[in-house]
Amino acid sequence: MSALTCFELSIQDHIAHLVLSRPTALNTMNMTFWRELDDVLSQLHQGNQARALVISSTGKHFSAGMSLDVFGSDIAMDDQTPEGRAAIVDMLAGLQATFTRIENLRIPVLVAIHGGCIGGAVDLVTSACLRYASADSFFCIQEINIGMVADVGTLQRLPKLIPMAIAKELAYTGRRMSADKALQYGLVNEVLPDQASALAAAMQAAQEIARKPPVAIWGTKQALHYARDHSTDDALKQMGWLQSGIWSNAHVQEAVSAFGAKRAGDFPELAVLRSFKD
Numbered sequence: 001m002s003a004l005t006c007f008e009l010s011i012q013d014h015i016a017h018l019v020l021s022r023p024t025a026l027n028t029m030n031m032t033f034w035r036e037l038d039d040v041l042s043q044l045h046q047g048n049q050a051r052a053l054v055i056s057s058t059g060k061h062f063s064a065g066m067s068l069d070v071f072g073s074d075i076a077m078d079d080q081t082p083e084g085r086a087a088i089v090d091m092l093a094g095l096q097a098t099f100t101r102i103e104n105l106r107i108p109v110l111v112a113i114h115g116g117c118i119g120g121a122v123d124l125v126t127s128a129c130l131r132y133a134s135a136d137s138f139f140c141i142q143e144i145n146i147g148m149v150a151d152v153g154t155l156q157r158l159p160k161l162i163p164m165a166i167a168k169e170l171a172y173t174g175r176r177m178s179a180d181k182a183l184q185y186g187l188v189n190e191v192l193p194d195q196a197s198a199l200a201a202a203m204q205a206a207q208e209i210a211r212k213p214p215v216a217i218w219g220t221k222q223a224l225h226y227a228r229d230h231s232t233d234d235a236l237k238q239m240g241w242l243q244s245g246i247w248s249n250a251h252v253q254e255a256v257s258a259f260g261a262k263r264a265g266d267f268p269e270l271a272v273l274r275s276f277k278d
Helices: 033-046 082-102 120-126 143-147 154-160 164-171 179-185 195-210 213-230 232-246 249-261
Strands: 007-014 016-018 052-056 111-115 116-119 130-134 137-142 177-178 190-192
Touching: 052 195, 082 120, 111 120, 111 179, 111 195, 116 120, 120 154, 130 177, 130 179, 130 195, 143 164, 154 164, 154 190, 177 179, 179 190, 190 195, 213 232
Parallel strands: 016 052, 052 111, 111 130, 116 137, 130 190
Antiparallel strands: 007 016, 137 177
16 A cells, blocks of 8 residues: 555554544545545455554544545535536445445444544544543534535434434534533543543553454454344344354363463454455
8 A cells, every 4th residue: 555645554463553644734534535544444454464443643633524625626516417416425425435434344443532523523433433532522513514414424323322312412503512521421432631541541442352352353343233223133133143153162262261371362363355356
């Protein structure tokens, strides 16, 4: 993969760390951001070097959301013809698909948030598994403040994380929600004193995840996401098929042995994915 301009990516001890690295631009999401994020996620999904992904940021804010020039010369939002308006549907589907890649990544995704998490950044963090926030963090569905509907996942995912009435309040008013309120309503897992502490908490959780059998973590993520969108009865049936497909006596014995000996377990990585296009 070519050098990144909007991010920095490192992988160490089975943990991938993706850092938004345009602080002077408030880490806004320009077209390069979308292309690079899509490429990074594809690389991590197909490979097996990482067992967890941590996303963090730099500068004053986690991200101020979509760069307004995205809707300028690069993408024309044509509202003058039926054909132009129809094209908006497919354009938005592409943006939505990038954040859905976060949700569907084979490994858990954890986010360390500081400062403002605004507009498109709320779309991003709600697609992750775990969220750790610094005390100065705030969340804002900014789209309503600029005359549009949030359209890349916030309105679909946020109500599954916090009470519907609170999601509606944020979406209708564009108010800021503080880190303490986000914790109270269940949006974030923990509020830490500062940016460094939030990142440390996310890394600690990622380290714990990375010590577990990767295929068991994969199966757990599959089951949780299925259960979220299906009935309990359907999810239990799916669980039976899932468990039967990935069950390993060897993994269980190794996990129990490692726990008793207070050592790291030795587990195989997920298989590298091969595409018919490769």
